[in-house]
Amino acid sequence: MISKNILKTFILVLILLAVGRILIRDKEPQLKRAGQQIISNITQNYNIEPLEMEGGNPYIRALMRTISASEANSDRPYNIIYGGRHIDNLKQHPNQCIVIGNGPNRGRCSTAAGRYQFLNTTWAEKAELYHPRPSGFLRKNYSFEPIYQDEVLYSWLRDANAWGGRDITKLLEQGQIDLVLELLSPTWTSLGYGIENNSITKSLPNIYKKMLEEELMNAGSSYYLY
Structure with a gap:
C-alpha cells in the first residue's frame, strides 16, 4: 500500500513536470531565435571569405x-601555411614543412598551405590533373595563386571518379551535406568523422547552409534550395 507521503511526492513531481513543459513551450520561440543567433554568430566570427x-x-x-572555414580561418586564407603564418610568394606551393605540435600527428611535419591546406604532394598530384594554366615546357610549374587554388579544388570536387564514383554535386543538391563531409573527412580531417576535429567542426553543416544561401543568391534563379 502506498503511503500518503509517497503519493503526495508523486503528485508534486507530476505538477512540476507539467509546469516545466508549459514553460518550455512558452519559451520555444525565444529558444529558436537564440539557436539561430548562435549560428549567425558562428558564421560571423569566422572569416569565410568569398572565393577568388x-x-x-x-x-x-x-x-x-x-x-576553408575549418581549415584556414584567416582574413588571408590563400596565404596561410600550417601553424598560422602567412606567406606572400604564391608562384608555387611553398612546401615548408612545419613541425606539428599537438594532436595524433605530433612530432611529424606538415606542408599544408593555402585556403584548402593542400599538402605539397597533394597539390602536385591534383594540379597536374586539374590546373587550368600550368607554365613551363619540359618541367611544368603550377602557380599557387588564389584563383588556381580555387580552380584546382573546384575541378577535383566535381570529378566523381576522384571520390569513388560519388557525385558530390548531386549529393549536395539532394541536401546530403553530412554524407559529403564524411566522404571528404579522410582528406580534410577537421571536417568531422576523422582524427582532428576542431572547435568549428560541429558547426560546419550550419555554416554550409549559410554559405549556400549566399552562393545561391549570387547565382540567381537558375539554382534552388533543397
Whole structure:
C-alpha cells in the first residue's frame, strides 16, 4: 500500500513536470531565435571569405568555403601555411614543412598551405590533373595563386571518379551535406568523422547552409534550395 507521503511526492513531481513543459513551450520561440543567433554568430566570427574564382556551381562553391572555414580561418586564407603564418610568394606551393605540435600527428611535419591546406604532394598530384594554366615546357610549374587554388579544388570536387564514383554535386543538391563531409573527412580531417576535429567542426553543416544561401543568391534563379 502506498503511503500518503509517497503519493503526495508523486503528485508534486507530476505538477512540476507539467509546469516545466508549459514553460518550455512558452519559451520555444525565444529558444529558436537564440539557436539561430548562435549560428549567425558562428558564421560571423569566422572569416569565410568569398572565393577568388568566378562562376561555377553554387553548391560546390559553398562547400569550398565551408572547407576553408575549418581549415584556414584567416582574413588571408590563400596565404596561410600550417601553424598560422602567412606567406606572400604564391608562384608555387611553398612546401615548408612545419613541425606539428599537438594532436595524433605530433612530432611529424606538415606542408599544408593555402585556403584548402593542400599538402605539397597533394597539390602536385591534383594540379597536374586539374590546373587550368600550368607554365613551363619540359618541367611544368603550377602557380599557387588564389584563383588556381580555387580552380584546382573546384575541378577535383566535381570529378566523381576522384571520390569513388560519388557525385558530390548531386549529393549536395539532394541536401546530403553530412554524407559529403564524411566522404571528404579522410582528406580534410577537421571536417568531422576523422582524427582532428576542431572547435568549428560541429558547426560546419550550419555554416554550409549559410554559405549556400549566399552562393545561391549570387547565382540567381537558375539554382534552388533543397
